[in-house]
Each structure stands twice: as structure tokens, then as C-alpha cells.
Amino acid sequence: MGKKVKVIEGGVCAPQGFKAGAIACGIKNPAVERLDLALIYSDFPTVGAAVYTQNQVCAAPVRLSASYLKSAEPRAIIANSGNANACTGPEGLINARTMTAATAKALGLKQREVQVCSTGIIGVPLPIDRIEPRIPELVASLGCEGEGAARAIMTSDTRPKEIAVQVKIGDVKVRIGAIAKGAGMINPHMATMLCFVTTDVAISKAEIVAATKEAVDLSFNRITVDGDMSTNDTVIVMANGQAGNKTITRGGEGSAEFREALTEVMLELAKRIVSDGERVTKLVEVQVRGAASNLDAERVARAVANSKLVKCSWNGNDPNWGRILHAVGYSGARVKEEMVNIHLNGVIVTQNGLSANTDGEKLIAAVSGPEFTVCIDLNLGRGAFTIYTSDLSPEYVDFNRTEYSAVKKK
Amino acid sequence: MGKKVKVIEGGVCAPQGFKAGAIACGIKNPAVERLDLALIYSDFPTVGAAVYTQNQVCAAPVRLSASYLKSAEPRAIIANSGNANACTGPEGLINARTMTAATAKALGLKQREVQVCSTGIIGVPLPIDRIEPRIPELVASLGCEGEGAARAIMTSDTRPKEIAVQVKIGDVKVRIGAIAKGAGMINPHMATMLCFVTTDVAISKAEIVAATKEAVDLSFNRITVDGDMSTNDTVIVMANGQAGNKTITRGGEGSAEFREALTEVMLELAKRIVSDGERVTKLVEVQVRGAASNLDAERVARAVANSKLVKCSWNGNDPNWGRILHAVGYSGARVKEEMVNIHLNGVIVTQNGLSANTDGEKLIAAVSGPEFTVCIDLNLGRGAFTIYTSDLSPEYVDFNRTEYSAVKKK
Structure with missing residues (x-):
């Protein structure tokens, strides 16, 4: 506040x-x-x-x-x-x-x-x-x-x-x-x-x-x-x-x-x-900056925040930056791969589109808490957007498998 | 063939x-x-x-x-x-x-x-x-x-x-x-x-x-x-x-x-x-017809085929037509709710946007096999599109949780 x-x-x-x-x-x-x-x-x-x-x-x-x-x-x-x-x-x-x-x-x-x-x-x-x-x-x-x-x-x-x-x-x-x-x-x-x-x-x-x-x-x-x-x-x-x-x-x-x-x-x-999403375990703040426009920043933020594979990684405390970058790439925003920097909870993981060679344990720690930030800097302009999302858990899928049948049986 | x-x-x-x-x-x-x-x-x-x-x-x-x-x-x-x-x-x-x-x-x-x-x-x-x-x-x-x-x-x-x-x-x-x-x-x-x-x-x-x-x-x-x-x-x-x-x-x-x-x-x-998708259990053919245009049909097909909640239902053999209809509604295509019919593997489940009151066991059987079709008729025009998709399983999420960490540890 x-x-x-x-x-x-x-x-x-x-x-x-x-x-x-x-x-x-x-x-x-x-x-x-x-x-x-x-x-x-x-x-x-x-x-x-x-x-x-x-x-x-x-x-x-x-x-x-x-x-x-x-x-x-x-x-x-x-x-x-x-x-x-x-x-x-x-x-x-x-x-x-x-x-x-x-x-x-x-x-x-x-x-x-x-x-x-x-x-x-x-x-x-x-x-x-x-x-x-x-x-x-x-x-x-x-x-x-x-x-x-x-x-x-x-x-x-x-x-x-x-x-x-x-x-x-x-x-x-x-x-x-x-x-x-x-x-x-x-x-x-x-x-x-x-x-x-x-x-x-x-x-x-x-x-x-x-x-x-x-x-x-x-x-x-x-x-x-x-x-x-x-x-x-x-x-x-x-x-x-x-x-x-x-x-x-x-x-x-x-x-x-x-x-x-x-x-x-x-x-x-x-x-x-x-x-409090259904059986999710993490609140993730995806911050995008340096986009060519605010709309481009939003496209990147939404692509990353909705990517099933990215969300699976977060559930496993897995600092899989390649999946984040691949979602950036298909977001529809203007992107130069070799300009992209990514920080996981403040720890750099991707520099100029490549592995920043940060210690793996540090990266795992960065995504292991119940809340963390993912900051994606496209380094192309002044466009920015932030979105709040969750991980995707096996328990989420299991929870949502049989709602209709369960209710209809009552 | x-x-x-x-x-x-x-x-x-x-x-x-x-x-x-x-x-x-x-x-x-x-x-x-x-x-x-x-x-x-x-x-x-x-x-x-x-x-x-x-x-x-x-x-x-x-x-x-x-x-x-x-x-x-x-x-x-x-x-x-x-x-x-x-x-x-x-x-x-x-x-x-x-x-x-x-x-x-x-x-x-x-x-x-x-x-x-x-x-x-x-x-x-x-x-x-x-x-x-x-x-x-x-x-x-x-x-x-x-x-x-x-x-x-x-x-x-x-x-x-x-x-x-x-x-x-x-x-x-x-x-x-x-x-x-x-x-x-x-x-x-x-x-x-x-x-x-x-x-x-x-x-x-x-x-x-x-x-x-x-x-x-x-x-x-x-x-x-x-x-x-x-x-x-x-x-x-x-x-x-x-x-x-x-x-x-x-x-x-x-x-x-x-x-x-x-x-x-x-x-x-x-x-x-x-x-053969990662730990998926079903091949689902989503057929959309009666759309105002082929593009609209494609929008509906993609929205349904990519909806996490719809895919969870399929994994649970759950004929949850409400989730299918909600994805149709947010697809961006022109839709009249009261015109939509949905068939699950040939069995009608939704007529004019409402429950067709088909026997529940019949509907569960329709989505329980390793392959089935979902046919969505918007009854608005001649646009059509078909897409092939899968369910979303807890095992899929589990399988994709730790790829990066697992590889980096080797």
C-alpha cells in the first residue's frame, strides 16, 4: 500500500x-x-x-x-x-x-x-x-x-x-x-x-x-x-x-x-x-520493459504468463529461461533475441539472449519461493507492462478434471 | 488414407x-x-x-x-x-x-x-x-x-x-x-x-x-x-x-x-x-462449422483446443460442455450463444446453447476413449475449421516441471 x-x-x-x-x-x-x-x-x-x-x-x-x-x-x-x-x-x-x-x-x-x-x-x-x-x-x-x-x-x-x-x-x-x-x-x-x-x-x-x-x-x-x-x-x-x-x-x-x-x-x-488459484503454489510478477511500445510489452507479458511450459517450470522450481525466451519470441511483439535480458527475482539469468552463466543453485533459489518476479528487458524502447500470474501444478489439472461429472452425480 | x-x-x-x-x-x-x-x-x-x-x-x-x-x-x-x-x-x-x-x-x-x-x-x-x-x-x-x-x-x-x-x-x-x-x-x-x-x-x-x-x-x-x-x-x-x-x-x-x-x-x-504428446492420453479432433467465416471457425477451434480447463476435463473423461461453450465465447469469433450446438463424438450435449439433457453416462462414454471428436456448430454461416489437440494431464505438468534443472545437473 x-x-x-x-x-x-x-x-x-x-x-x-x-x-x-x-x-x-x-x-x-x-x-x-x-x-x-x-x-x-x-x-x-x-x-x-x-x-x-x-x-x-x-x-x-x-x-x-x-x-x-x-x-x-x-x-x-x-x-x-x-x-x-x-x-x-x-x-x-x-x-x-x-x-x-x-x-x-x-x-x-x-x-x-x-x-x-x-x-x-x-x-x-x-x-x-x-x-x-x-x-x-x-x-x-x-x-x-x-x-x-x-x-x-x-x-x-x-x-x-x-x-x-x-x-x-x-x-x-x-x-x-x-x-x-x-x-x-x-x-x-x-x-x-x-x-x-x-x-x-x-x-x-x-x-x-x-x-x-x-x-x-x-x-x-x-x-x-x-x-x-x-x-x-x-x-x-x-x-x-x-x-x-x-x-x-x-x-x-x-x-x-x-x-x-x-x-x-x-x-x-x-x-x-x-x-489462491486452484492448487497453484506461486504468485509470479512478470515485468516487461524496454519494449517498442506498451502494447508490445503487454503481448510479451501475456505470452510468458500464459505459457503452459513456462508455468510448469515454475512449479518445479526450475529456472528454465529458454522457455521464457521462446514465449517472448512467439508473443507477436518486436523482439531482437540478442538484446533480451532476463532477471529471475533480481538474479540475472539471460544476458543478450544468452545464458548469463549464473550459478545454478542461485537461480533455483530465485524461483523457489511462493512469490518471485520475472523481469524481461527487451532493450528496444520505453514500453512496459506488468502482469501477475501463477505456476501450473499437476494438482491444478487433477482438481479440474471432473468438475461437471462430479456435480452432475450429486 | x-x-x-x-x-x-x-x-x-x-x-x-x-x-x-x-x-x-x-x-x-x-x-x-x-x-x-x-x-x-x-x-x-x-x-x-x-x-x-x-x-x-x-x-x-x-x-x-x-x-x-x-x-x-x-x-x-x-x-x-x-x-x-x-x-x-x-x-x-x-x-x-x-x-x-x-x-x-x-x-x-x-x-x-x-x-x-x-x-x-x-x-x-x-x-x-x-x-x-x-x-x-x-x-x-x-x-x-x-x-x-x-x-x-x-x-x-x-x-x-x-x-x-x-x-x-x-x-x-x-x-x-x-x-x-x-x-x-x-x-x-x-x-x-x-x-x-x-x-x-x-x-x-x-x-x-x-x-x-x-x-x-x-x-x-x-x-x-x-x-x-x-x-x-x-x-x-x-x-x-x-x-x-x-x-x-x-x-x-x-x-x-x-x-x-x-x-x-x-x-x-x-x-x-x-x-504421442508428453504424457497426454487422448487425441481430440475439434471440428467447427457454421461460423460466419473460416477465420472465425479457426478462432473457435484454437480457443477450445488450447483452453487449459477444457483440456483438463477431457483428461478426466468429463463431458463438461459449459467450459467448451465459455471458450467459444471468448474466442473472438462472432457467436450467438442460443444458436450453438455441440456434439461429443457424435452425441449431442448442447442444443441451442443449452444442455441437451442427454444421458450422462452416454456423454462420459463419448469422451472416455483415446480418440474422439468435438463438433461445434455455430449455425451462423458456412465457415469451417478442424484442429487436432490433446488433453492436459497431471503427468504432463509433472513431466515438464524440471527439464532445465535436470539437464544442467548432468
Whole structure:
């Protein structure tokens, strides 16, 4: 975190005027008692912004939430895990509407003020019978504690992901809280997961939209686990103005501070999503510099971060720089092999496209920790890009072998 | 094989006037006795064609062979396994030249008439001291048996890949022989492996070049195992005219028959490469049809064939059509979710973007064999594309975890 941004307790309930709740509905499996339905609610009117998956095959709740946001501000978010309500046709859309209608009724809101999200298996009808009758109970669970909601949106995540920070806008303290979930189908450029952000900042609609887009670009759009783009990914930000700061407008006073804080919150959660990827063991920061353009740097970063063979090497603590260089070569960026330098966690391994003859044990140590950096300098220009990725483990493959059959057998 | 093309014995030595040989040089590990240096030679002048990797980081032998082919016809191919001679700088280029010079001297050819290939680990200097003095012995091993050469170019392949066919051009029988190797860094659009083809057809230079390009596009450019593009991949075709047919020219008599036979030879070896991919268990043919364009069909086929999550499902005999549809959605092709039909080995699993409610056991059976098809119909137009791919196994990841460290420790 930057020095102006202070981490505080409370998750999505840290900002004033926000409540959260969660209950267990048995969505994935009625026999298993686990939190799987979450609600976040603002006591006060808000301005809001969202980024949804760019996958053309997108889930019913994504379509519905996107259409609602066009004509209303979000006051509540209802989200379930255990079922993505994706590839479920007209029935899926009806079920998503039922979720928003029941929530709006119980909260005294308009239906359009309720955003709805689902995450879990694709192509299985949502068990709306188990969800709808429980929504009054969900609303009754609203309180000042956000961790239940963070747990209720987990699928294959091994731990809940929540954060809250405080930042000064002028002389006024403003709070931002957020929860997120990973952990499969993680690839950038579609905000590939769920993330719900609350803030009590006073801010204009135009500025919250711009700040959200910028923060997503600098965080969730720079992570990848498996290179697969989900059908359900959504980031929603709600700002209710209860901090009492002078309203931030586009490019106006406090804009830079707020954007920095929002980006830091999202980046922190983005990194936690990668390091909690399904059975992965490492969080790897791939920094590319010296590219002919920023776009070229991004191409190189994505090629390296998504290369199955490179990711296999990392899993084995193997400093295989040849595979990194081969991915650089096919990235589509302008590359001069004899100009490329590569550092593994600060230790040089490739100089001018050749082995730097660094001691092997030193290189193995550089890639053996749970987090390390790979810095690739193309030495051609000023283009730069950074992406966060993971290794690829045998356990990841094993974990993802039989999801559909396993769920269908229940 | 089509009915006009008949499989015969003899591999690269089946065509008249070709010889092959192989020896063991201990390139990867001097302590291990295994064939690792191959030679193919035509007793007569040839016309030839080649396709090399499109990776910008490409190995010294690729650079050298490509430059030779610009001004000479290939009469011989020398190839080693165990070391890719890639990312090895000026020294790598000198070593590749040494291989061609020694071969040319022993065979009485010009240096430019010798194509050179290497395959194996990247970034480790080629042990030319173990290769150069043995080249006269390699030349002495030339004979009428091609399997030794097929074995000598293997790296992680579990079996040699060779084939020979006979096809009639007019009234004359013409033969085509070929060997190939996989099995890692297999991704299309760069002829991602080694393949050496011999033929005794009489053919013009322009026609052999065009026929080779077409056959590679329809075979090796339609396979993928790991989505990683190699630094060394090369297909070389040599035609020496000894069959005595009337010389085939571009679009002239016999052109269609020869192209069909050449394509079938390459496609057969391409499929064998995929099914012998590193620790993979399935060969999957992904057919896309009904796309708005052929390019769109290709986008969908490649997205599905390279999706880590889809490939994990196949490994687990899991008919997870939701993952297939999600990859279709992010492929970049025009897609209408409610129009998409998917068949698994002929059994419908997805109709109009929704579960077809086919019996689960039937679907599991459809994806449980060592070979099956996935047919995706977008129902939008006439665009079509087919690609051959594999599953992704825990064993694949485990196999690829420590290549570099393992080799460096020797």
C-alpha cells in the first residue's frame, strides 16, 4: 500500500452506511451446510459503476445487472456461489430476475437497484426454489460484519478475500471496503472474478465510472491463472457519500487520491486471487520493459504468463529461461533475441539472449519461493507492462478434471 | 488414407534413391547410449522446399538452413536430438555450420546442399566436440532403412514416427516417405516439430514449394498440444525425380494427386505427434462449422483446443460442455450463444446453447476413449475449421516441471 492509504478493519462494512449478510442455501448440494448466498446493502442512495466479463457467452445475471445499471444506481448486490447460472437460457434469466425481485421487495428498493451475480458451475439450472424463499432471511442477516459475505461467494477459493482501507480526501477520512473471489477461469481483460467494493466517498457518477474502469485495468485486467475467460465476472463499486467529503468530480480535487486508493484495493485483491488459484503454489510478477511500445510489452507479458511450459517450470522450481525466451519470441511483439535480458527475482539469468552463466543453485533459489518476479528487458524502447500470474501444478489439472461429472452425480 | 494412396513399407527410404542413417553421439548425456544423430541423403539431385518456425527467437540451425535453401537445393538433412542449439548466439551458428561443413565434406556435396536441424533443450551450448568427429561414421551408416533416423530425432517422443505411401501419377507409381518427431512445444502456425519428407516424384521447384506449403497448412498447422511455439520447428521435403513420371508443374497433370498424398502423409504424422504428446492420453479432433467465416471457425477451434480447463476435463473423461461453450465465447469469433450446438463424438450435449439433457453416462462414454471428436456448430454461416489437440494431464505438468534443472545437473 502507498503511504497515503491505511489498511483498516471491517471489509465491505468499513465504509459508513453499508451492511452485509450471508446465509447457507445448499445451492450446490443441499446436504452440505456452507454459506452460499451473500448480500451487500447501502442504507443511503449511491452512485455506482461496474465492469462485466467481455465473454460473448455471458451468464444471465451478468446480462441482467448490466441492463439494470443503465437506468438505475445500485443499492444492493445479491450473489450466490455454487452455480453460475450461465448457459441456462430464458429460464436462467427468469431465475436471475426472481433473485432481484425478491431482494428488492424485502429491502423496499426498486428491482433495478439490485445487482445480481452468480458463480460456480456452468450449464446447470439454478435451484431457485432453494434461494427465493430464503431471501427475507438473507435480508434479516444484514449486519456490520463483511466476512460472511466474503465466505459466501467462495467457490474453489481456499480462503475469503476482504480488505478495507482509509484515505484522506482533503481533510476528510474516506473508507473503501471490498471482497472478491477467484479462483478458476482467471484471465485478464474481463475482470475475471467477482469483486464488490463499497465506499462512503462523495463522488460524481462520471468520476466513479472512470475511476472504476481505470482501477480494473490496472488490477484485475493484469492477472491470469489459467488463461480462460469466465462467463460471469463482475466488479461492482457502490459509493454512498456518507464520509461527507467535498464531492469528487472528474479530474477534480481528491480524484488522484481516491483513484490510487481504489486501485490499491483492487490490486491487493487481484494478487490474492492469483495466489489462491486452484492448487497453484506461486504468485509470479512478470515485468516487461524496454519494449517498442506498451502494447508490445503487454503481448510479451501475456505470452510468458500464459505459457503452459513456462508455468510448469515454475512449479518445479526450475529456472528454465529458454522457455521464457521462446514465449517472448512467439508473443507477436518486436523482439531482437540478442538484446533480451532476463532477471529471475533480481538474479540475472539471460544476458543478450544468452545464458548469463549464473550459478545454478542461485537461480533455483530465485524461483523457489511462493512469490518471485520475472523481469524481461527487451532493450528496444520505453514500453512496459506488468502482469501477475501463477505456476501450473499437476494438482491444478487433477482438481479440474471432473468438475461437471462430479456435480452432475450429486 | 484416401483410396488412391496406398501405405507401403520403408519410411524415408521407400522412395527410390534415398538413404538414411543414424548413430549415437551422447549429445544429451555421454553416459547414455541412444541414437541421437540422423542423416537422410539423396543419391541424385533434388528440388526441395521447407517451412520453418515463425518464432522470432529461432535456433541457429533454422537460420542457417533457411539461408541455404535460398540458393541451393537440399541433397541431405543432418539432425540431432538432445539439444536444440537455440539461444546459443554466434557460437551456436558456428556449431550448426560445422555440422553442415563436415556432412558436405563426407558426402562430396556443397555446404548449402545440407540442411541442418536440432531439437532438445534450449539455451545449452551444443556439444559439437561429440558430434563433428563422428560425422564420417554417420555417413558410413547410410543404408536402405529409415527407422534408425526416425528414432534418432526423438526427444520426449515415446515411439518413432515414420510412414511411406505410394500414389499413381498418370501410370507411374510415385513414393513419398517421411519421419517426424513431437512432442513438446506443439502449437500450430509454425510447423511445430521436425518432419523430413523424401519423394521420388519428378516435380518442378515451384510446385514442390506450393505443395509443401499447402500440406503443412492442412496438417502441422492444425495441431496443438500445449499452445507453445517452438524455436526449432522445421518441415523439409526433398524430391529427386527417380520415379520417372512426367514432371508435375503448378496446377498441371498429377498435381492434385501428389498434393493429396503429401497432405495425407503429413496429416497422419501430425496426428501421431499429438497422440504421442508428453504424457497426454487422448487425441481430440475439434471440428467447427457454421461460423460466419473460416477465420472465425479457426478462432473457435484454437480457443477450445488450447483452453487449459477444457483440456483438463477431457483428461478426466468429463463431458463438461459449459467450459467448451465459455471458450467459444471468448474466442473472438462472432457467436450467438442460443444458436450453438455441440456434439461429443457424435452425441449431442448442447442444443441451442443449452444442455441437451442427454444421458450422462452416454456423454462420459463419448469422451472416455483415446480418440474422439468435438463438433461445434455455430449455425451462423458456412465457415469451417478442424484442429487436432490433446488433453492436459497431471503427468504432463509433472513431466515438464524440471527439464532445465535436470539437464544442467548432468
